[in-house]
Amino acid sequence: xxxxxxxxxxxxxxxxxxxxxxxxxxxxxxxxxxxxxxxxxxxxxxxxxxxxxxxxxxxxxxxxxxxxxxxxxxxxxxxxxxxxxxxxxxxxxxxxxxxxxxxxxxxxxxxx
Numbered sequence: 422x423x424x425x426x427x428x429x430x431x432x433x434x435x436x437x438x439x440x441x442x443x444x445x446x447x448x449x450x451x452x453x454x455x456x457x458x459x460x461x462x463x464x465x466x467x468x469x470x471x472x473x474x475x476x477x478x479x480x481x482x483x484x485x486x487x488x489x490x491x492x493x494x495x496x497x498x499x500x501x502x503x504x505x506x507x508x509x510x511x512x513x514x515x516x517x518x519x520x521x522x523x524x525x526x527x528x529x530x531x532x533x
Contacts, residue, residue: 477502479493479496485517487518487521489521490521491512491515491519491520491523491524491525492521492522492525493525494521494525495507495522495525496525496529497529498525498526499525499526499527499528499530500529507522
C-alpha cells in the first residue's frame with residue numbers, strides 16, 4: 422500500500438511540473454481602432470409605442486392588456502432603457518394604463 426501511495430505522489434508531482442508558465446497576455450494596441458471597427462452606437466428608439474414583437478416581456482399574467490402595456494412602459498422608463506415611453510394621452514384617459522405605468526415605474530425604480 423505504501424508503494425502505491427509513493428507512486429501516486431510521484432505521478433501527481435510530475436504532472437504538475439510538466440506544465441510550463443502561462444504565456445503573457447497580449448499587449449494592447451496603442452492606436453485607436455478605425456471607426457468601421459468600433460462598436461456601433463445604440464440605435465435610437467422610434468417615436469411612439471413599440472409594436473408587441475419589440476416590447477420587453479414581463480410575467481404579468483392575469484392583468485388586463487392596458488395595465489400590462491402601462492407597466493412595461495413605466496418600468497422601462499424607470500430603468501432608462503431605450504424602450505422607456507409614456508403615452509401622455511393614454512396616461513390621462515386610461516386608468517388601467519395609468520395604474521400599470523405608475524406601478525411599473527415605482528417598482529423598477531426601486532431595483533436600481
